[in-house]
Amino acid sequence: MPEDSYWSTKLAGISARRNHGNRSFEEWEKKTLVPWNRSTGYRETEYENSSGISLKPVYNSEDLSSDYEKKQLGMPGEYPYTRGVYPNMYRGRKWTMRMFSGFGTPEDTNRRLKYLIEHGESGLSIAFDMPTLYGYDCDNPRSHGEVGKCGVNVTSLRDMEVIFDGIDLSRVSTSMTINAPAIVLLAMYLAVARKQGVPFEKVAGTVQADILKEYIAQKEWMYPPEAHLRIIRDMMTYCTENVPKWNYISISGYHIREAGSSAVQELAFTLADGFHYVEMGKETGLDVDDFAPRLSFFFNSSINFFEEIAKMRAARRIWATVLKEKYGARSEKAMLLRFHSQTSGYTLTWQQPLNNIVRTTIEAMAAVLGGTQSLHTNSYDEAMALPSEDAVRVALRTQQIISDESGIPDVIDPLGGSYFLEWLTDEMEERAYRYFEEIEKVGGILQAVKKGYIQKEIAATSYRRQTRIEEGKEIMVGVNKYSVADEKPLRILKISRKAQKAQLDRIREVKSERNEKRVRETLEELENAMRDESVNIMPYVINAVEAYSTLEEISNVGRKVFGGWKEPVIV
Amino acid sequence: MAVGKSQSLFRDKPVKVLLAKPGIDGHDRGMFVLARAFRDAGMDVLYAGLLPTPEEVVDTAVNEDVDVIALSLLNGAHLVVFKKVADLMRSRGIDDIAIVGGGTIPEPDRPKLEKIGVSGNFGPGTPLSVIIEHVTERAAQARKKKMGE
Numbered sequence: 208m209p210e211d212s213y214w215s216t217k218l219a220g221i222s223a224r225r226n227h228g229n230r231s232f233e234e235w236e237k238k239t240l241v242p243w244n245r246s247t248g249y250r251e252t253e254y255e256n257s258s259g260i261s262l263k264p265v266y267n268s269e270d271l272s273s274d275y276e277k278k279q280l281g282m283p284g285e286y287p288y289t290r291g292v293y294p295n296m297y298r299g300r301k302w303t304m305r306m307f308s309g310f311g312t313p314e315d316t317n318r319r320l321k322y323l324i325e326h327g328e329s330g331l332s333i334a335f336d337m338p339t340l341y342g343y344d345c346d347n348p349r350s351h352g353e354v355g356k357c358g359v360n361v362t363s364l365r366d367m368e369v370i371f372d373g374i375d376l377s378r379v380s381t382s383m384t385i386n387a388p389a390i391v392l393l394a395m396y397l398a399v400a401r402k403q404g405v406p407f408e409k410v411a412g413t414v415q416a417d418i419l420k421e422y423i424a425q426k427e428w429m430y431p432p433e434a435h436l437r438i439i440r441d442m443m444t445y446c447t448e449n450v451p452k453w454n455y456i457s458i459s460g461y462h463i464r465e466a467g468s469s470a471v472q473e474l475a476f477t478l479a480d481g482f483h484y485v486e487m488g489k490e491t492g493l494d495v496d497d498f499a500p501r502l503s504f505f506f507n508s509s510i511n512f513f514e515e516i517a518k519m520r521a522a523r524r525i526w527a528t529v530l531k532e533k534y535g536a537r538s539e540k541a542m543l544l545r546f547h548s549q550t551s552g553y554t555l556t557w558q559q560p561l562n563n564i565v566r567t568t569i570e571a572m573a574a575v576l577g578g579t580q581s582l583h584t585n586s587y588d589e590a591m592a593l594p595s596e597d598a599v600r601v602a603l604r605t606q607q608i609i610s611d612e613s614g615i616p617d618v619i620d621p622l623g624g625s626y627f628l629e630w631l632t633d634e635m636e637e638r639a640y641r642y643f644e645e646i647e648k649v650g651g652i653l654q655a656v657k658k659g660y661i662q663k664e665i666a667a668t669s670y671r672r673q674t675r676i677e678e679g680k681e682i683m684v685g686v687n688k689y690s691v692a693d694e695k696p697l698r699i700l701k702i703s704r705k706a707q708k709a710q711l712d713r714i715r716e717v718k719s720e721r722n723e724k725r726v727r728e729t730l731e732e733l734e735n736a737m738r739d740e741s742v743n744i745m746p747y748v749i750n751a752v753e754a755y756s757t758l759e760e761i762s763n764v765g766r767k768v769f770g771g772w773k774e775p776v777i778v
Numbered sequence: 779m780a781v782g783k784s785q786s787l788f789r790d791k792p793v794k795v796l797l798a799k800p801g802i803d804g805h806d807r808g809m810f811v812l813a814r815a816f817r818d819a820g821m822d823v824l825y826a827g828l829l830p831t832p833e834e835v836v837d838t839a840v841n842e843d844v845d846v847i848a849l850s851l852l853n854g855a856h857l858v859v860f861k862k863v864a865d866l867m868r869s870r871g872i873d874d875i876a877i878v879g880g881g882t883i884p885e886p887d888r889p890k891l892e893k894i895g896v897s898g899n900f901g902p903g904t905p906l907s908v909i910i911e912h913v914t915e916r917a918a919q920a921r922k923k924k925m926g927e
Contacts, residue, residue, distance in 0.1 A: 337801075337802040349802060356853065357854065466806075466807050558903060592854065592882065669807055670810070677905060683903065687903075699884055774827065774828060778810050778813040778814055778825065
């Protein structure tokens with residue numbers, strides 16, 4: 208099994224280069240530290256980060272291998288890209304401050320998008336409500352109470368037409384945070400472009416479409432994993448040929464982390480998902496140099512400052528190395544790990560909410576020092592609800608202060624060369640490779656997910672963390688330390704139920720106006736296409752949405768052909 | 779802290795609790811933490827899986843003869859969805875199963891939920907011991923009703 212041994216070979220190499228003693232540290236410890244500690248001692252008995260990596264009191268050059276700077280570190284914009292994907296990084300272009308939003312009716316979202324465009328934004332980012340994310344229409348009884356709540360509701364093409372009314376799709380790029388039904392939403396977007404007379408070659412944007420992390424963490428799926436992967440494959444192939452500016456998968460660690468993983472687990476599981484998509488593309492016959500540049504990443508930036516920075520640097524190094532060595536990428540673009548990041552929702556507390564501004568600042572700084580390409584900062588009131596406008600403004604200003612006042616972006620990878628950070632980057636890299644080897648033993652990431660292995664690893668970490676918080680070993684300020692008795696209730700955003708009524712009215716209208724015969728035809732054709740592995744379903748989905756078949760009607764074809772999915776027992 | 783078995787009420791049959799996330803919501807981190815914590819506390823724990831309908835939740839609770847249904851939602855739909863569960867219980871005349879809630883539940887919503895019979899309504903950061911104590915208390919009430927007290 209020559210392919211199988213890649214991870215083991217890699218690990219052996221890493222461990223050979225890293226496992227050497229540190230004589231000067233040991234001498235210092237014996238001569239200076241131990242005698243000192245006899246009188247004062249440490250505050251804690253153990254020092255470790257969120258990944259359970261135990262930390263020494265200090266690091267020096269002997270913690271790195273002798274050729275570290277040349278082999279592992281390199282320079283910005285050069286392989287293995289530890290220091291950044293571009294040679295000039297933020298001196299050339301600052302990270303994109305991409306604040307994720309979406310709410311209420313398509314009209315509400317259309318107004319918001321136009322407002323953002325007027326203020327110079329060209330990168331739109333859309334959040335959908337829960338029914339849309341799970342492929343249910345607004346008039347399904349399950350959707351009651353949820354329409355327009357966590358994002359905008361899209362039930363038919365008509366909604367997409369309203370969202371982008373008066374917006375020229377050849378001049379904007381749109382990021383849609385959608386996974387299980389991604390192909391339907393993309394088809395609707397393309398249908399709007401066609402109506403506007405915009406050729407597909409000019410259509411730019413992203414769908415998240417990272418279905419593996421749905422089974423791992425966010426739990427928004429419709430069919431069994433293989434069915435979703437086949438659909439993603441169809442989308443990849445179709446876009447590579449017809450929609451060259453579309454990024455079809457945003458491989459996401461964010462949700463894995465929020466679901467309770469450690470930083471190392473986020474790193475390892477996200478990259479393992481990414482490798483699976485690369486293998487899928489190669490198996491389909493696509494050239495890795497053609498499609499890998501359209502894969503991007505999405506990481507969490509949490510509160511353990513150095514750990515997050517190390518994670519992002521390690522991610523770049525691993526991706527470049529594996530794409531080159533294991534998957535045969537030749538073009539530089541195919542090796543670059545570009546990523547969006549978001550500060551951690553989990554670290555926010557509803558107690559003393561203004562403290563969240565400080566947490567978000569630390570996390571945002573970590574993302575910038577980690578070399579992110581774009582960033583969303585959470586608002587201080589988000590532990591309880593969607594953010595109010597005032598809170599969103601502070602969150603955006605946080606990024607602007609880092610960007611324009613702090614001087615942090617002026618020098619590339621300013622922490623590079625820090626003994627501790629480099630050691631930690633190395634350590635996280637090694638631990639990620641250990642997971643890759645383990646996942647391979649379980650039978651690959653798809654099997655690991657189907658068996659619940661990954662989910663169990665995360666649940667164990669999450670429980671351990673909660674236990675440590677209960678025991679006071681991990682501190683959340685305002686929660687298990689420095690709490691106050693009389694918390695003033697926070698004024699939070701209320702979402703009206705207007706959206707639900709408006710959407711119900713609209714879908715009734717759409718259904719009364721559309722050609723039912725055409726709807727049935729397109730859905731039947733789609734069903735036939737779905738039943739034949741060798742057929743690419745993308746054109747059939749476009750036909751169906753253009754006939755105003757609804758999101759749920761289209762999704763139900765898949766539910767009929769592929770069936771549903773019940774997750775393995777996790778706890 | 780095996781409170782689930784400590785009281786004589788639960789000596790033969792420990793507290794039985796059904797964890798459920800009805801409605802459309804995949805935030806299950808808290809559920810999994812609670813499942814382990816309840817189990818460590820000696821309770822018998824069931825998980826309703828993802829996206830059960832309120833009907834499915836009530837059916838499971840009845841079929842499994844649980845003491846408590848523990849509902850969790852982090853998507854803002856708790857007022858609508860928890861109420862559906864509570865209404866179903868009432869319409870079927872079930873009063874020997876307690877309902878407790880949790881999730882991202884803003885303070886002003888808590889009395890509204892209490893009123894329809896959903897107690898607890900714990901927000902983020904609540905110590906596990908507080909939740910376990912409350913569930914045990916509600917389970918004791920439910921168990922006494924089951925035993926016709």
